Amino acid sequence: MNRNILAAFSLAEDRRALQHILGDAHRQLHFTSTFAELQTALRTSLFAVAITDSQLRDGCRWTDVLAELQSLPYPPPLIVADPLADDSLWAEVLNLGAFDLLAKPFEAREVLHAVNSACCRFASLEHARDSLRAKPAAV
Numbered sequence: 529m530n531r532n533i534l535a536a537f538s539l540a541e542d543r544r545a546l547q548h549i550l551g552d553a554h555r556q557l558h559f560t561s562t563f564a565e566l567q568t569a570l571r572t573s574l575f576a577v578a579i580t581d582s583q584l585r586d587g588c589r590w591t592d593v594l595a596e597l598q599s600l601p602y603p604p605p606l607i608v609a610d611p612l613a614d615d616s617l618w619a620e621v622l623n624l625g626a627f628d629l630l631a632k633p634f635e636a637r638e639v640l641h642a643v644n645s646a647c648c649r650f651a652s653l654e655h656a657r658d659s660l661r662a663k664p665a666a667v
Contacts, residue, residue: 538585
């Protein structure tokens, strides 16, 4: 199962918090702080989940990250993080196609639940794709 996580956060304190919560032997965290770095990472690796701040240092928003992910053949689920995570933003995030919304500062249990759920979703989609590829074409 792919356990690579792409995390796009401009603030070092957010990166440290995620490293503390998610940095175990079963996950590989890859941090970026700009949209350009995120794009480069997506060209070189396959990720099971992506987590992004609602706005990155270079002015790109989570919607830009979502559009970039959706352009991939196998897009990972996107989790958005925001200090003002309210019902309105949560509805927008879900309605536009992201997987979940996390409030900042991070609560370890919420982060673990969201990331594990997103990884399971990606794994089930990956399994379905592999099954379809393995089936012989109907004659």
